[in-house]
Amino acid sequence: MDKTKVLFVCLGNICRSPSAEAVMKALVEKKGLDAKLEIDSAGTAGYHSGEPADQRMQRHAVNRNYNLTSISRKVNAKVDFDYFDFIVAMDDQNVEDLEMMAQNDEQRAKISKMTDYCRTYTHTSVPDPYYGGAAGFELVLDLLEDACEGLIEHIENA
Template structure:
């Protein structure tokens, strides 16, 4: 089984949004038994909390469920359990390498899955208040990430 972990700072805005959107696409393609998805934060401020209200409202607007998603912090063993660890911005990627105490080849900046974008990372709506901007970037990147995973792991879509 392929495993994907999305990581942001507090695990209440961007990474749970990515988890929910990616899961939605995975289910649409009939790959839910092939790909395990989770999200986490580098910080510990929101452990056990559901996604931010703005994240949940934006997902609901597009018919995407956030059910069962609760904030957790990245753990050392995540680096062994997940094949794809995706940081939502440069700072998240740097923090992931610090937590791992090494540079892992399977830690990726989310923005690399949005070719041609002028963004250097996915803006955090906790600070910007713009959940639509974040949603638009995340859904685009999730589609591209899923296509890359399907190709690299030889999975078959519906």
């Protein structure tokens, strides 16, 4: 059986999307779904390609037992849109950027927004915490925990 492949995307791939990747991997492992799901992350821009996640984001994630191990990379439109089943963006601008990268309607149909999967929170996006304080990083993790649970449910019921 082929794994369902999920790509999380934000702007620079150093705060939100690597956190989504780590939260999702932790939930997948906890639920014993490792054999069914493959998780990755990328950015719509390559500003931080080759770099680890933001140190502040890593600190907040570690406090919740998430390990941000991914290395930043830019979305590779020629490969990622065909390879991944779900391309999950953190905000409306990321969705718009991804839709412009997509080459056809089939690829565009794979794009969704992270907060679409939230079960508790009513936010319309996962806000970028890069220029804010500690509360922003905590909010990101709160939203991702909620949305990743919802995404797993969505995938299992698809």
